[in-house]
Amino acid sequence: MKSVVIGVIGADVHAVGNKIIDHVLSSAGYNVVNIGVLSSQEDFISAAIETDAKAILVSSLYGHGEMDVKFFRENCDEAGLSDVKLYVGGNIVVGKQDFNEVEKRFKDMGFDRVYGPGQKIEDAITHLKEDIGI
Amino acid sequence: MVENKKIPLEEFLKIRSEILHHWKTGSSPLLDLDSSVERLKAIPDHKNFAKKLKKAKQQGLTLIQPRAGVARLKEHIELLQFLEKEGEADFLPSTIDSYTRQNRYQNAQDGIDESERKGRSLLNGFPCVNHGVEGCLEVFESVNVPLQARHGTPDARLLSEIIHAAGWTSNEGGGISYNIPYAKSISLEDTIRYWQYCDRLVGYYEEHGVEINREPYGPLTGTLVPPSISHTVAIIESILAAEQGVKNITVGYGQSGNVIQDVAALRTLEEETNRYLKLFGYEDVFVTTVFHQWMGGFPKDEAKAMGLISMASTVAALGKATKMITKTAHESFGVPTKEANAEGLRASKIVTSLLRDQKLADSDELQEEMEIIRKEVACLIEAVVYEGKGDIAKGSVKAFKKGLIDVPFAPSQHNSGRILPARDTDGKIRIFEFGNLAMSDEIKEFHRNKLKERATLEGRDVSFQMTIDDIYAVSSGILVGKPQEEL
Numbered sequence: 015m016k017s018v019v020i021g022v023i024g025a026d027v028h029a030v031g032n033k034i035i036d037h038v039l040s041s042a043g044y045n046v047v048n049i050g051v052l053s054s055q056e057d058f059i060s061a062a063i064e065t066d067a068k069a070i071l072v073s074s075l076y077g078h079g080e081m082d083v084k085f086f087r088e089n090c091d092e093a094g095l096s097d098v099k100l101y102v103g104g105n106i107v108v109g110k111q112d113f114n115e116v117e118k119r120f121k122d123m124g125f126d127r128v129y130g131p132g133q134k135i136e137d138a139i140t141h142l143k144e145d146i147g148i
Numbered sequence: 149m150v151e152n153k154k155i156p157l158e159e160f161l162k163i164r165s166e167i168l169h170h171w172k173t174g175s176s177p178l179l180d181l182d183s184s185v186e187r188l189k190a191i192p193d194h195k196n197f198a199k200k201l202k203k204a205k206q207q208g209l210t211l212i213q214p215r216a217g218v219a220r221l222k223e224h225i226e227l228l229q230f231l232e233k234e235g236e237a238d239f240l241p242s243t244i245d246s247y248t249r250q251n252r253y254q255n256a257q258d259g260i261d262e263s264e265r266k267g268r269s270l271l272n273g274f275p276c277v278n279h280g281v282e283g284c285l286e287v288f289e290s291v292n293v294p295l296q297a298r299h300g301t302p303d304a305r306l307l308s309e310i311i312h313a314a315g316w317t318s319n320e321g322g323g324i325s326y327n328i329p330y331a332k333s334i335s336l337e338d339t340i341r342y343w344q345y346c347d348r349l350v351g352y353y354e355e356h357g358v359e360i361n362r363e364p365y366g367p368l369t370g371t372l373v374p375p376s377i378s379h380t381v382a383i384i385e386s387i388l389a390a391e392q393g394v395k396n397i398t399v400g401y402g403q404s405g406n407v408i409q410d411v412a413a414l415r416t417l418e419e420e421t422n423r424y425l426k427l428f429g430y431e432d433v434f435v436t437t438v439f440h441q442w443m444g445g446f447p448k449d450e451a452k453a454m455g456l457i458s459m460a461s462t463v464a465a466l467g468k469a470t471k472m473i474t475k476t477a478h479e480s481f482g483v484p485t486k487e488a489n490a491e492g493l494r495a496s497k498i499v500t501s502l503l504r505d506q507k508l509a510d511s512d513e514l515q516e517e518m519e520i521i522r523k524e525v526a527c528l529i530e531a532v533v534y535e536g537k538g539d540i541a542k543g544s545v546k547a548f549k550k551g552l553i554d555v556p557f558a559p560s561q562h563n564s565g566r567i568l569p570a571r572d573t574d575g576k577i578r579i580f581e582f583g584n585l586a587m588s589d590e591i592k593e594f595h596r597n598k599l600k601e602r603a604t605l606e607g608r609d610v611s612f613q614m615t616i617d618d619i620y621a622v623s624s625g626i627l628v629g630k631p632q633e634e635l
Contacts, residue, residue: 025246025255027300027330029559030371034616051559052250052332076246077272077482081259105482108269131481132448132623 016146017067019058021049024082028075031104035071038135043148055086059093068146069099071138079106080119087124099145101138103129150337152391152541155348163345167305171253173280174306176313181352184313188358197239197294197318198359198396201436204238205470210439210461210500212236214474214489215298217243217273219263221283224274225290230486232291235493239471240291242284242316244299244307245273249330251303253277272483273299277307284314296320296363300330302339308346312353318361318398319346322385324544325365328558336545336562343385344392344541351393359396362389363438366400366417369557370443372569372618374577375401375413376524377555382417383424383529387540390430397421397433398471402440403460405627406575411508412517414439414467420525428540439469441496445623450477450488452625454495461499466508472496480623517576524591528553531586551584570614572598573605575627580610606631 018039022032029051036048047065049057058070070090072083083102090098102125107116113130120128127141142148155163168174178184193199204211214231218224224242231237247255256275263270276284276297288295296318297304297311304326308319323340331339350360364385368378382399389397399421401413418437425433441460446453454477464472476492478484484492508514531552536543547553551564558565566583578595579585596610603610608631617629 025250025252027246027332027559029329030369030557030619032559033557034619037612037616050332075482078246078259078270081262081270107482108272109483109485110478110481110488132445 015045017045017065018069019047019061019067020071021053022051022073024078026076027051035135042139071101073104074106075104077108099126101127105131150340150541152539160348170306176281178281185356195294198361205436210465211238211471212496213239215243218269219260219271227486228291235490236497240295241298243273245271245275248275249299249301281310281313288315302327302331302334303342305345320363322364324381328555328560328563329369347389347392347394354393354395361396362394363398367402367440367443368555371557376521379525380528386421387428390433398436398438400438402443404577409576410463411467416518416521436470438471439464440473441475446479448480453477458499461496465500465503527587552586554585571618571628573602
């Protein structure tokens with residue numbers, strides 16, 4: 015069973031989606047390591063190292079996501095996690111912005127998959143199966 | 149162990165001298181209490197939150213208030229002025245950014261600096277501690293309606309000092325309502341103590357002739373919260389506040405979506421808060437209610453979002469809430485533009501204005517719903533009183549620890565998180581998994597029967613999937629979630 019780390023980054027306390035993602039990914043057959051809300055980059059990285067995770071799914075719903083994920087890819091690489099896929103989703107910027115631009119901004123920062131507001135978690139499952147298998 | 153006891157003045161002042169050192173803006177000469185009292189006494193009635201609420205309550209009005217806050221002072225003032233003028237807001241907020249809420253003032257400073265560099269707000273609110281009393285006072289002097297801090301801060305002691313000294317005459321929050329839905333590991337004992345301090349500060353102002361409003365945060369997680377659970381928290385926080393000398397309290401409730409349940413909730417919220425305050429010996433507290441427009445996921449389509457906002461306004465007006473917190477058509481994308489914010493306000497305003505002289509007619513269904521809420525609240529408050537041997541602060545800590553009070557979908561480790569809610573056939577929020585929630589067997593039976601009806605109708609079992617379907621339902625345009633294949 016492949017492990018994936020999920021959590022809500024930064025000073026964000028939105029817990030509802032996090033609990034649903036946990037439930038849905040577990041039902042889909044992944045070993046879900048849920049570090050919960052208010053999690054730092056270091057929390058994600060240590061959890062991924064400890065559980066040999068193949069992907070990290072970062073959630074952010076409060077708008078500060080853009081600041082919270084700065085250098086996340088670099089920090090993962092430095093910790094020896096360069097093969098780990100990085101996903102980010104939610105309301106990851108402040109306000110209503112053109113999603114194509116937002117997606118590009120986050121892909122430039124090294125994220126493999128970028129999800130906007132309202133995207134179904136089932137889509138992430140499809141992508142996870144493509145990217146890391148099950 | 150924390151107790152529901154008024155903090156003696158000497159002890160309060162001692163803690164205060166430490167709090168003011170938490171960030172450099174705490175050293176402002178404007179934080180001298182005597183001069184603050186004089187400054188606040190000079191505030192005209194129309195800019196005093198407590199007084200404006202009293203007047204609205206007497207006139208039977210439902211006044212409106214948006215959420216709003218950005219990183220930079222000048223931009224924040226422009227935003228509030230716009231919402232006052234173009235949005236016709238009766239009250240203005242300053243929604244505080246999430247770094248400040250976690251007392252990360254250095255992060256907030258970085259956010260302000262980066263916002264200056266990029267020319268747009270990278271923070272999701274107004275970092276009031278970093279802007280200090282001077283900045284907050286400038287905000288206050290730039291508008292013509294009362295101001296309130298709205299946040300989600302477990303330890304808001306310095307924040308409260310700063311905003312009140314700046315003439316903001318209302319503060320949202322409480323030891324439970326700004327912990328359980330807003331924190332992960334901080335203990336309830338600590339946050340109850342922190343908020344006793346915030347309430348004691350308001351008590352100090354009251355003792356010196358300055359009226360200040362306090363508002364426990366009603367909606368909690370905003371996700372299928374049964375009314376009796378949020379009512380219980382509101383009642384506990386009202387009692388805790390009254391003990392510290394607070395005299396003007398607005399208790400809150402977030403729209404559930406079923407009109408009857410919502411009106412029943414609003415009516416019982418005011419009635420039961422008043423009743424329990426008196427029962428606990430607090431005779432002179434002025435209680436009003438605030439209704440929060442839908443707190444869950446919104447439709448992406450802006451016209452549909454505006455429909456939801458208007459529906460919420462209808463319920464607030466018919467339920468005679470004194471205040472309503474508005475949403476915007478940008479809700480599903482996060483922080484709105486000022487234009488979208490003002491549109492949400494205006495849509496809300498016309499509905500409450502048209503309905504100002506109407507209320508929901510009484511019915512058996514309404515009375516029945518009110519009676520259920522009363523009974524449930526009685527079960528929960530009794531459990532708290534029993535656990536605390538009469539002390540409501542102690543009792544709250546113990547009741548949460550044992551799961552006797554439990555909030556669905558809360559991030560805090562100090563919340564049991566075992567209860568599971570779902571909607572019944574007509575959309576009222578019920579509970580199917582009670583965990584250790586202190587409800588009587590009769591009540592549990594009632595809830596389970598209601599949900600069994602729905603399960604039978606939909607040809608499936610009552611399960612967590614039903615809860616998930618309900619959580620996503622409103623954003624896809626229905627109230628009661630449907631099984632996947634039917635969508």
